[in-house]
Amino acid sequence: MEKPVKVYRGTYLESTHDFHVAVVNTHGELLYSYGNPERLTFPRSSMKPFQAIAVLETGAADAYYFDEADISLICASHSGEPRHRDRVKKIINNIHLEENNLQCGTHIPRDIESYNALIKAGGELTPVYSNCSGKHSGMLTAVVHMKEDVSSYRELTHPHQQRILNAIEHVCQYPKEKIDISVDGCGVPVHRLPLRNTALGFARLANPNAWEQSERAQTLERIRNAMMKHPEMVGGKDRFDTDLMAAFNGGIVAKGGAEGVQCIGVVDLGLGITIKAEDGNARVVSVVAMEVLKKLNIGDESIYQKLDQYVNAAVLNARNDRIGRIEANFELVKHNDEKSDSESDNNI
Numbered sequence: 407m408e409k410p411v412k413v414y415r416g417t418y419l420e421s422t423h424d425f426h427v428a429v430v431n432t433h434g435e436l437l438y439s440y441g442n443p444e445r446l447t448f449p450r451s452s453m454k455p456f457q458a459i460a461v462l463e464t465g466a467a468d469a470y471y472f473d474e475a476d477i478s479l480i481c482a483s484h485s486g487e488p489r490h491r492d493r494v495k496k497i498i499n500n501i502h503l504e505e506n507n508l509q510c511g512t513h514i515p516r517d518i519e520s521y522n523a524l525i526k527a528g529g530e531l532t533p534v535y536s537n538c539s540g541k542h543s544g545m546l547t548a549v550v551h552m553k554e555d556v557s558s559y560r561e562l563t564h565p566h567q568q569r570i571l572n573a574i575e576h577v578c579q580y581p582k583e584k585i586d587i588s589v590d591g592c593g594v595p596v597h598r599l600p601l602r603n604t605a606l607g608f609a610r611l612a613n614p615n616a617w618e619q620s621e622r623a624q625t626l627e628r629i630r631n632a633m634m635k636h637p638e639m640v641g642g643k644d645r646f647d648t649d650l651m652a653a654f655n656g657g658i659v660a661k662g663g664a665e666g667v668q669c670i671g672v673v674d675l676g677l678g679i680t681i682k683a684e685d686g687n688a689r690v691v692s693v694v695a696m697e698v699l700k701k702l703n704i705g706d707e708s709i710y711q712k713l714d715q716y717v718n719a720a721v722l723n724a725r726n727d728r729i730g731r732i733e734a735n736f737e738l739v740k741h742n743d744e745k746s747d748s749e750s751d752n753n754i
């Protein structure tokens with residue numbers, strides 16, 4: 407069977423990848439799919455916008471005067487650029503905690519300039535360099551505001567993690583008793599649910615008022631607007647989430663996750679899209695995402711030109727020479743409400 411993503415080195419096929427796609431509206435109806443839209447998956451960092459719900463709904467974000475860039479940052483997998491680190495430090499200082507209260511661990515930041523500057527200065531990596539430090543600073547803000555235990559904030563039994571679990575259950579319409587829990591790369595709980603339910607969450611994030619008129623819908627709207635107005639906080643320079651939201655200029659909200667996950671919400675259509683690379687290879691997801699958007703007739707040629715590096719993804723060598731390409735070739739299965747998934751065989 408022909409593989410949907412092919413990787414070429416020169417003119418020679420070197421590797422192939424499989425993936426899964428679910429496209430859902432705010433009512434939970436599966437509209438299009440590829441592969442298995444029911445695949446149980448840890449969306450990893452794609453869940454950060456839903457984890458941010460608890461920071462806003464406790465009143466913590468307003469109590470500590472979060473602006474929209476702060477809200478965007480607590481949804482981020484940022485690159486560790488100065489603008490990211492400085493804002494995390496500001497949030498931590500405002501709640502009268504120290505950087506070592508962040509329990510996200512640390513790693514070399516994606517922003518190599520920042521890392522090189524740190525090494526030249528004789529410094530050491532600290533938790534603010536972690537791509538999850540924004541999320542953790544948001545969690546700590548809520549915990550401090552609620553006068554809860556700071557040292558155990560990342561444990562599943564902590565009230566804040568239970569607030570997050572309840573929010574995911576509601577927005578993604580999946581019973582929390584069925585949500586499998588493991589531990590994410592930064593030490594907090596990570597939630598496993600079907601791709602179509604994660605897509606449903608992003609459909610509701612994209613157009614919450616088409617879902618329900620409620621305080622939670624208003625919270626989702628605040629999170630969505632913050633991410634779209636400050637996409638640079640969600641990722642950073644040359645990051646797919648950032649560039650995609652900037653190119654669509656208020657039309658799309660996006661958040662990727664580790665192990666080849668990409669989630670997208672289309673605002674005017676109220677659509678949620680979730681993509682999972684079967685082998686977890688992140689190089690696949692932006693190519694697939696752009697092809698899905700094209701097949702759904704979302705965006706115009708001027709937008710695709712801005713995003714050409716993701717549409718026509720290159721394989722680069724250590725000299726940054728283009729020595730190959732990544733190509734996606736697949737059809738989405740269109741689903742009708744009246745038919746079961748197995749009966750739906752119309753293609754787009």
